[in-house]
Amino acid sequence: MQFSQTHLSVTGLKKSVLCRVSSKGKQKKVYLTFNDGPNQQITPWVAEKLKEAGGVKATFFCVGENAEKHPELLNLLKEEGHELANHSQGHESGWATSQKSYFRSFLECENTLGKTSHFRPPYGRITRNQAKALATRTQIVLWDVESGDYDTSRSGKQCFHSLINQTQPGSIVQFRDSERSAPRLIYALPEYLKWLKENGYTPSLIPKDTSKNNNQKNLV
Numbered sequence: 001m002q003f004s005q006t007h008l009s010v011t012g013l014k015k016s017v018l019c020r021v022s023s024k025g026k027q028k029k030v031y032l033t034f035n036d037g038p039n040q041q042i043t044p045w046v047a048e049k050l051k052e053a054g055g056v057k058a059t060f061f062c063v064g065e066n067a068e069k070h071p072e073l074l075n076l077l078k079e080e081g082h083e084l085a086n087h088s089q090g091h092e093s094g095w096a097t098s099q100k101s102y103f104r105s106f107l108e109c110e111n112t113l114g115k116t117s118h119f120r121p122p123y124g125r126i127t128r129n130q131a132k133a134l135a136t137r138t139q140i141v142l143w144d145v146e147s148g149d150y151d152t153s154r155s156g157k158q159c160f161h162s163l164i165n166q167t168q169p170g171s172i173v174q175f176r177d178s179e180r181s182a183p184r185l186i187y188a189l190p191e192y193l194k195w196l197k198e199n200g201y202t203p204s205l206i207p208k209d210t211s212k213n214n215n216q217k218n219l220v
Ligand SMILES: [Zn+2]
Pocket: 035, 036, 087, 091, 122, 123
């Protein structure tokens, strides 16, 4: 399972990665994230659903190669107040990629998107050394709620139920704006947005750790 591997891989890295935002105060916040886009078929649909739900803002962890092909989708997301974040240039697994290539991919994606504040390792697979080095210049963001939308053996309804069973204040929720995930996302996302509203949750953008933005340390 992708989820448990992620947690094994980051054992001892609690300070370098963010899986959930510590919740303070009375407001119940959640943080919606979409990986692997932008995608011509599904990204505009996601943006529309977020707008219909009252202008919900989300973080889109874009793959640089997809972003290069669709600057118009990047503009759409930016215009609607969403955050563009780094999901590497070519969606490499950190476990199967040399340190140098991994960092190069991170930097290439950043060139495509412009300076970003958050990075999500593809597949949640990142080595301890990669995470330590990257954490000096970006906030590495994993998740605590997995929609399971990538899993073709599941239904949209199953994804929705697993979302609502896992959600708690401060949760970082993982979806994918990809064609593979679309059949489940199309059911689960609108239902989940409705459920969040009914249960007093406010979807928000992941806070930025501004201390990272000034760090220009060379990676490669
Ligand atoms: Zn991904």
